[in-house]
Amino acid sequence: MKVLIELPNWLGDAVMASPAIENLANYYNNSQITLVGSLASVEAIKSHPKVIKTYVLNHKYFNLFKTIKDLNEFDVFLSFRGSLRAKLFKLCISAKSKYQFNKNKYSNGHQVEKYNNFINDIIGVTTSPGNLILHNEISIIDNDKKFLGVNPGASYGSSKRWYPEEFANVAKDLSSHYNIIIFGGLEEKDIASDIERFLIEKGVKNYQNLAGKTSIDELIDKIANLDLFITGDSGPMHIAAAFHIPTVAIFGPTREKETSQWENEQSLVIKKNLECQPCMKRICPLNHHNCMKLIKASDVLDAVIKIN
Numbered sequence: 001m002k003v004l005i006e007l008p009n010w011l012g013d014a015v016m017a018s019p020a021i022e023n024l025a026n027y028y029n030n031s032q033i034t035l036v037g038s039l040a041s042v043e044a045i046k047s048h049p050k051v052i053k054t055y056v057l058n059h060k061y062f063n064l065f066k067t068i069k070d071l072n073e074f075d076v077f078l079s080f081r082g083s084l085r086a087k088l089f090k091l092c093i094s095a096k097s098k099y100q101f102n103k104n105k106y107s108n109g110h111q112v113e114k115y116n117n118f119i120n121d122i123i124g125v126t127t128s129p130g131n132l133i134l135h136n137e138i139s140i141i142d143n144d145k146k147f148l149g150v151n152p153g154a155s156y157g158s159s160k161r162w163y164p165e166e167f168a169n170v171a172k173d174l175s176s177h178y179n180i181i182i183f184g185g186l187e188e189k190d191i192a193s194d195i196e197r198f199l200i201e202k203g204v205k206n207y208q209n210l211a212g213k214t215s216i217d218e219l220i221d222k223i224a225n226l227d228l229f230i231t232g233d234s235g236p237m238h239i240a241a242a243f244h245i246p247t248v249a250i251f252g253p254t255r256e257k258e259t260s261q262w263e264n265e266q267s268l269v270i271k272k273n274l275e276c277q278p279c280m281k282r283i284c285p286l287n288h289h290n291c292m293k294l295i296k297a298s299d300v301l302d303a304v305i306k307i308n
Contacts, residue, residue: 001028004071004095006079006086007037007045011216011235013111014041015242016262017080019129020115024078025050027123034074036067036089040235043216047135061085068092078122080115112262131263132242136217138224145206146227148178149245151236152195153188153211159253159284160232162292164191168198169297170230174304175204181222183236184211228308230300233259241267248303252291253279268303270295 005021007014014037025031025048035042036055046054055067064085077095079086082103090100099122106114116129141147150167171180180199184192192211199207214222223229223236224243231237231247233254240247241261249261251271255278261267271277272294279285 001031001076002072002074003028003031003033004074004077004093005033005035006077006081006089007035007041008080008115009038009041011038011040011044012233012238012259013080014044015132015134015235015238016111016259017115018045018133018242019112019131019262020080020119021045021048022130022133023116023119023125023127024123027125028076034071040216044134044220044239047137049135059085064089065092076122078119080118109258110260110262111258129262132238134220134239134242136220136224138243139221141225143179146178147181147225148174149181149183149223149226149229149231149236149240150195151183151229151231151234152191153184153232153234159279159281159289159292160234161191162232162250162252162295164194165198166295166297166300167230168195168202168204170300170304171195171199171207172202172204173297173301174228175199175206178228180204180207181226182207182209182211183214183219183222186212188212228304230304237261240264246307248300248307250292250295250300252289253277253281253284255280266307268307270299270303 031050032052033050034053039056042054042056074095076097077093078099080101090098101118112129150171152167182192182195189212192209196209220239223239226245229240229245229247232250237249241264244264246266249269251269256269260269277291
């Protein structure tokens, strides 16, 4: 059974699709899976034992058509994306059966449940989604001190980002018990540098700033070895959920019922429940950013006590 899967574009969504992919792979026991998607999504899922080939798509249509030309015929094609480009991709793919995720049809529940229900409808079952699963090989780190991960970034937009000084205040308070790792992509190097500057000012020395310095494989490995994670609503947050890392997740404009950590018993969401939440906007439409501004380091530190 040759299966072609177009992954969700965002890292976090790809991780949230992992139970659905397991559902499909278990149903088609002899499946050979080819993945297409963004670099982050493909890198997160490529280690699945049934994946035999991967293709990275960028936003250029030339790259899209070149990939289509390289692909052979499949028994099943399914896309977790509903964009115009994804619809064009589906139209051009040679497959006996084709399916595409429709966010209007799957509008209720957690994103993990939405993706899994999409697969259930394809294969005609009613399987409940399991845990998030990433098949990457994880190193074993033996260290006397625990590791705290700090993740200030969120690719969605500035409205999801908590403030660097508040992250630093939390890290400073916990630095006597944890070595600190600052995470982030290339686009988060500035905010990560701000956290680093505040830590230096506060006399904290036991930290690493890895923003913009890790591959997806390395990011997964580092997060899997954490003892505590402080993060916004982001892709790395979902990676932490896959490994059941104790996590405090800071939510502002997004819906925690849809994108909070899936099946992590050591997870707490911090939010202020304002009338304007959730606005689902990339930038605060009211120009006050109170959903993040009103959250203080003390709120996060109280949550850390509850999950430890």
